[in-house]
Amino acid sequence: xxxxxxxxxxxxxxxxxxxxxxxxxxxxxxxxxxxxxxxxxxxxxxxxxxxxxxxxxxxxxxxxxxxxxxxxxxxxxxxxxxxxxxxxxxxxxxxxxxxxxxxxxxxxxxxxxxxxxxxxxxxxxxxxxxxxxxxxxxxxxxxxxxxxxxxxxxxxxxxxxxxxxxxxxxxxxxxxxxxxxxxxxxxxxxxxxxxxxxxxxxxxxxxxxxxxxxxxxxxxxxxxxxxxxxxxxxxxxxxxxxxxxxxxxxxxxxxxxxxxxxxxxxxxxxx
Amino acid sequence: xxxxxxxxxxxxxxxxxxxxxxxxxxxxxxxxxxxxxxxxxxxxxxxxxxxxxxxxxxxxxxxxxxxxxxxxxxxxxxxxxxxxxxxxxxxxxxxxxxxxxxxxxxxxxxxxxxxxxxxxxxxxxxxxxxxxxxxxxxxxxxxxxxxxxxxxxxxxxxxxxxxxxxxxxxxxxxxxxxxxxxxxxxxxxxxxxxxxxxxxxxxxxxxxxxxxxxxxxxxxxxxxxxxxxxxxxxxxxxxxxxxxxxxxxxxxxxxxxxxxxxxxxxxxxxxxxxxxxxxxxxxxxxxxxxxxxxxxxxxxxxxxxxxxxxxxxxxxxxxxxxxxxxxxxxxxxxxxxxxxxxxxxxxxxxxxxxxxxxxxxxxxxxxxxxxxxxxxxxxxxxxxxxxxxxxxxxxxxxxxxxxxxxxxxxxxxxxxxxxxxxxxxxxxxxxxxxxxxxxxxxx
Numbered sequence: 001x002x003x004x005x006x007x008x009x010x011x012x013x014x015x016x017x018x019x020x021x022x023x024x025x026x027x028x029x030x031x032x033x034x035x036x037x038x039x040x041x042x043x044x045x046x047x048x049x050x051x052x053x054x055x056x057x058x059x060x061x062x063x064x065x066x067x068x069x070x071x072x073x074x075x076x077x078x079x080x081x082x083x084x085x086x087x088x089x090x091x092x093x094x095x096x097x098x099x100x101x102x103x104x105x106x107x108x109x110x111x112x113x114x115x116x117x118x119x120x121x122x123x124x125x126x127x128x129x130x131x132x133x134x135x136x137x138x139x140x141x142x143x144x145x146x147x148x149x150x151x152x153x154x155x156x157x158x159x160x161x162x163x164x165x166x167x168x169x170x171x172x173x174x175x176x177x178x179x180x181x182x183x184x185x186x187x188x189x190x191x192x193x194x195x196x197x198x199x200x201x202x203x204x205x206x207x208x209x210x211x212x213x214x215x216x217x218x219x220x221x222x223x224x225x226x227x228x229x230x231x232x233x234x235x236x237x238x239x240x241x242x243x244x245x246x247x248x249x250x251x252x253x254x255x256x257x258x259x260x261x262x263x264x265x266x267x268x269x270x271x
Numbered sequence: 272x273x274x275x276x277x278x279x280x281x282x283x284x285x286x287x288x289x290x291x292x293x294x295x296x297x298x299x300x301x302x303x304x305x306x307x308x309x310x311x312x313x314x315x316x317x318x319x320x321x322x323x324x325x326x327x328x329x330x331x332x333x334x335x336x337x338x339x340x341x342x343x344x345x346x347x348x349x350x351x352x353x354x355x356x357x358x359x360x361x362x363x364x365x366x367x368x369x370x371x372x373x374x375x376x377x378x379x380x381x382x383x384x385x386x387x388x389x390x391x392x393x394x395x396x397x398x399x400x401x402x403x404x405x406x407x408x409x410x411x412x413x414x415x416x417x418x419x420x421x422x423x424x425x426x427x428x429x430x431x432x433x434x435x436x437x438x439x440x441x442x443x444x445x446x447x448x449x450x451x452x453x454x455x456x457x458x459x460x461x462x463x464x465x466x467x468x469x470x471x472x473x474x475x476x477x478x479x480x481x482x483x484x485x486x487x488x489x490x491x492x493x494x495x496x497x498x499x500x501x502x503x504x505x506x507x508x509x510x511x512x513x514x515x516x517x518x519x520x521x522x523x524x525x526x527x528x529x530x531x532x533x534x535x536x537x538x539x540x541x542x543x544x545x546x547x548x549x550x551x552x553x554x555x556x557x558x559x560x561x562x563x564x565x566x567x568x569x570x571x572x573x574x575x576x577x578x579x580x581x582x583x584x585x586x587x588x589x590x591x592x593x594x595x596x597x598x599x600x601x602x603x604x605x606x607x608x609x610x611x612x613x614x615x616x617x618x619x620x621x622x623x624x625x626x627x628x629x630x631x632x633x634x635x636x637x638x639x640x641x642x643x644x645x646x647x648x649x650x651x652x653x654x655x656x657x658x659x660x661x662x663x664x665x666x667x668x669x670x671x672x673x674x675x676x677x678x679x680x681x682x683x684x685x686x687x688x689x690x691x692x693x694x695x696x697x698x699x700x701x702x703x704x705x706x707x708x709x710x711x712x713x714x
Contacts, residue, residue, distance in 0.1 A: 173613040
């Protein structure tokens with residue numbers, strides 16, 4: 001069950017909000033240096049936005065717009081909202097720029113037809129479905145970033161299930177925010193440390209308890225390599241999309257993909 | 272910490288206490304540092320127009336270090352200096368030309384316009400001068416260790432019970448911000464139960480001062496001879512054993528050890544290499560080592576807990592296995608901010624942290640600018656608490672309020688040093704003698 005809680009520390013002017021079971025994970029927000037009231041308002045706006053996006057993009061909940069598309073688009077074209085339309089077009093752009101390695105159909109993006117005039121989508125084959133697992137958190141982060149800007153939040157740490165992180169400004173006792181990446185196969189082995197300052201960090205990879213959840217859309221094969229990929233970028237959506245794409249990419253593809261984006265850094269760890 | 276450029280009344284100590292978070296109400300902090308409870312902002316304000324009239328007895332390198340600290344203090348005034356070695360007296364006199372010069376401290380003590388004396392003499396003089404100063408009605412601040420023998424220490428302790436004068440010993444770690452905050456963390460359970468303590472002090476230096484003529488050897492290099500010094504134990508270990516007692520709130524019951532002159536075979540009488548084990552009644556042990564012909568290991572005061580390690584000298588701590596302060600990155604982040612620590616928090620993969628010997632990530636006791644004593648100076652390190660404790664003494668000279676626990680801590684630490692020397696000299700286990708136990712001690 002989803003639950004939300006928040007706390008405010010007067011001494012340090014730190015707000016912490018936490019939301020569980022959102023987009024399949026947990027969401028945490030830490031704001032530094034804002035009043036209790038402002039922080040509370042920001043937290044409310046964010047919670048509402050995340051719930052709205054979850055109600056739109058979650059394919060495991062039957063009532064969402066995406067579930068409706070998944071259920072009916074193979075039979076007849078489905079009229080979609082403006083926002084979903086923009087998202088689908090954006091996913092197509094990412095698909096092209098990643099040479100097919102980012103694919104919300106997980107197998108054949110060409111089977112998804114977008115009809116611009118009517119703003120409808122249809123599937124060319126019956127077993128197709130859309131999955132925003134490698135996209136939604138990045139998209140959400142971008143929306144949340146806009147909320148933070150609206151309320152002039154300068155220092156905060158936004159954490160989506162530890163795999164998508166966005167940090168503005170700095171830690172109260174540092175000049176940035178630091179996160180470390182641990183090898184999930186060797187507890188205690190720190191693979192690297194990232195210094196975030198107005199940047200987002202997305203991570204994907206296999207863990208001992210969760211392997212084979214990433215599929216190479218070109219070959220259809222599950223990726224079971226012990227690798228972990230981290231992408232840092234000012235754009236949280238780029239970071240999120242590319243971790244998934246690059247984990248399937250070979251060196252040549254990686255080079256070509258990375259060159260098309262303005263990334264701060266990418267790191268691939270063999271575990 | 273103390274900012275000397277600001278010459279305002281007691282600003283140094285005020286800022287220091289403020290930095291500790293004392294003013295915003297810290298009952299927990301106060302139980303860690305009861306000796307700071309006199310220094311409330313109100314007290315500081317009450318005495319802002321007064322000056323303690325201070326005399327410095329022993330104006331060698333350490334005495335001059337204190338003079339440098341006293342000069343900018345608005346609530347202190349150096350009125351007299353005393354030394355039996357003329358070059359040192361002259362050096363000090365250049366620093367405070369208006370202060371009267373003495374070569375006999377007893378004459379100095381007769382002077383009615385002196386509130387307190389700062390004693391920075393060789394160890395064998397401590398007891399005599401401290402006792403005479405108290406008898407003369409002076410407040411006294413004396414360098415560590417307390418005295419050269421256990422009987423002298425006991426005599427000072429007993430005299431202190433009867434006097435209404437203030438007595439401080441320069442146990443500067445008690446006023447060192449990173450030690451205070453680190454102790455608070457230990458006492459709050461951050462590193463779990465204290466299961467061991469490891470302290471060491473390594474230098475590579477002969478511990479000698481140049482001697483202008485041979486007949487001054489014993490006077491100038493007093494640290495090297497047993498009639499004036501108890502060697503590494505009272506000069507170095509005393510601070511570290513005090514830290515151990517402070518951390519455990521206990522006194523070890525027994526000690527074994529070995530001491531030797533390994534490298535500096537130059538006629539000195541005190542060991543240049545000591546290794547000791549102090550044992551508490553719980554079985555927890557202090558492992559103490561000091562060697563002055565290899566400095567690789569530097570100086571460290573480590574308190575080992577079953578959940579983490581506090582390295583007070585470096586101002587860092589390390590946690591064992593799963594961090595009990597939080598199981599997610601965010602909880603760690605919040606705990607860090609609460610402790611004013613800036614460190615990486617884990618992202619991705621399985622959340623949280625090393626159960627390994629190789630990978631300990633340091634956390635900082637205090638963030639920002641703080642000083643680490645590399646242990647190499649023979650005079651004193653910058654911002655190690657010495658100036659704060661001296662400033663506190665000067666205020667106590669005005670208010671007349673005794674410093675809580677300071678004499679007791681100095682007594683316990685010095686006794687442990689001297690018992691350690693006895694264990695090494697006699698090559699046997701020494702149990703804490705009943706006749707030197709005081710009510711302050713918990714075994």
